[in-house]
Amino acid sequence: MTIHPVILFDQESWTLIDTGMPGSAPAILELARQAGTGELPLRSIVLTHQDIDHIGGLPGILAATGGSAPVLAHPGDEDAINGTQPMLKMTPERLAGFLEQVPADVREQFERTFLNPQRPNVDRTLADGETLPYGGGLTVIHTPGHTPGHVSLYHSPSKTLIAGDAMIAKNGELSGPNPTVTPNMEQALESLKKFAAFDIDRVICYHGGLVQGGVNESIARVARQS
Structure with missing residues (x-):
């Protein structure tokens, strides 16, 4: 599986959006x-939602x-990320089977963080419509459906939408979220209509990567499926 976390950086620090699978660090x-981050300090970590990848x-x-x-992270997924409630799509049996496949040190690190947490993992919650001071401005768009607290992010200076799992891309074409791992598909497609308020030149999908050219029209087409 190829994934596409995103970084934003300037001369002073950098920000990471999503952290990949256990062992991805x-x-x-x-x-x-x-x-180009070099030895710059990591300023913040933004999680688009609670899924293990x-x-x-x-x-x-x-x-x-x-x-x-x-x-x-968004309050809708805060408890799952903090480890105080189970991940929405990860049963204990499935999680145990998955963790058996990763190195012991990674497994122990994961268990300390999410299964037996000593402190909350989320330091601050996100609000729909707020602008984060990263990369010249990063607007939070609450796009529930894939998970209750799923967010997408709009980077205004570059007119780039960081879609998370709100959409996927395949061969440069956008589509809605993967229905097999989207519990509320109707809500997820309805969430896509929020993107109409933004002037978008490029989309980065966590699964599928960068899409450019005619993306506003493509997003509108996908949203009409709801």
Whole structure:
């Protein structure tokens, strides 16, 4: 599975959006360095939602960067990310089977963070419509359906929509979220209508990557499926 976390950085710090699967931290940090972050400090971590392929790398990222970067997420997924309620799509049996396949140190790190947490993982919650001071302005768009607290993010300076799992891309074409892992598909498609308020040149889907050209029209087409 290829995934597409996103970083934003300037001359002083960088921000990470989503953290990959358990064990993803070394690869993400190395790619961030290659992109130009160098030795800049990690300013914050924004989680688009609670799914394991988005939050699983969080313990490794925090451990490798000193643990001082605040973690931001929507209240709708806060309890699952904090480990005080189960992940929506991950039964205990499925999670146990998955963790058996990862290295012991990664498994222990994950269990300490999400199964037996000593502290909340979310330092601050996100509000629909707020603008975060990262990369010149990052607007939070609450797009529930894939999970209750799913958010997408609009980077105004570059007119880029960071869609999370609100949409997926395949061969440069946008479609709605994966129905097999979207509990409320009707709500998820309805959420896409919020994107009409933004002038979007590019979309980054966590699954599928970058899509450019005619994206406003493509998003409107997908949203009409609701």
